[in-house]
Amino acid sequence: MSRRILVTGAAGFIGYHLCRRLLTEGWIVHGLDNLNAYYDPALKRDRLAHLENHPDFQFHTVDLADREAMTGLFAGPHFDVVVNLAAQAGVRHSLQDPAAYVDSNLVGFANVLEGCRAQAVDHLLFASSSSVYGANARLPYSVHDGVDHPLSLYAASKRAGELMAHSYAHLFGIPCTGLRFFTVYGPWGRPDMAYFRFTRQILAGEPIPVFNHGQMRRDFTYIDDVIEGVVRLLDFAPRPAPMSTERPDPSTSDAPFRLYNIGNHTPVALLDFIAILEDLLARKADIEWLPMQAGDVIATYADVGELQEAVGFSPATPLRDGLARFIDWYRSYYDAS
Known part of the structure; x- marks a missing residue:
């Protein structure tokens, strides 16, 4: 019998790709999104158009922060499994509109947790971010590291x-299971991300803004690698593990809770990326x-040892290959020459 899964943020970048993969694997997929205007909703609707004709896909236009609607859902x-990918994203935007982050990432996620409690779901996976490492300068970032010094409200949320x-x-x-994603990129991506904006600006002959005078490094992670990691974790629900209460390790718990980095573990200098x-x-x-x-950090670099140990996988798509696939999609989607 097919299992049923709820994917919030289904019209978003990662959510769309995850829904496509799940449908090919026989899941009954319920997608949720509020189709907000943080970036062009037309792109979100075009993603959904690739999903909505599938007989095992059902879409719900719901805002996570709407408690009554979430209770009804x-x-x-x-749902056997819930994957919460809906969130207000973006470090810079959190400086201009903090309320959006409180509503979606705090109130909205609380509603997801309450729903999972009401249904006693088998597994909740949720999107976190490499941003949580904040002021921690020890590289590569490990889930064993403390993350108590966020540098933006987005990271704090x-x-x-x-x-x-x-x-x-x-x-x-x-x-x-918390998923700390590292700079995800690829076809159907988010227009606010640097790789997407730089492509548009370079093709248009516009200047591209390069912060910290180019002295930045990012762990760019291709979308298909991210989806593979998430899918492998769906049936790897955490179990309680021994934990020291005197010197607790952030990566373990006597509750059924785990955190994983999902990154390419190969940081690239921004100028090399350009x-x-x-x-x-x-x-x-x-x-x-x-x-x-x-609110920004100079470098991100994922230690993915726990992911490799848990499910035998770690992202490895070379940046040039992933960017080439993105540019092919970009030219096709926008008919750009």
């Missing part, structure tokens, strides 16, 4: 979500050099 068919999930795992026995884009686009970038921006 979880009063319906039972993601860390708060991890703590909220742990409390529900402890109190109600809900198996919860050079690859220039080569693939056969265009030179006009660079606007800018100082470090508030």
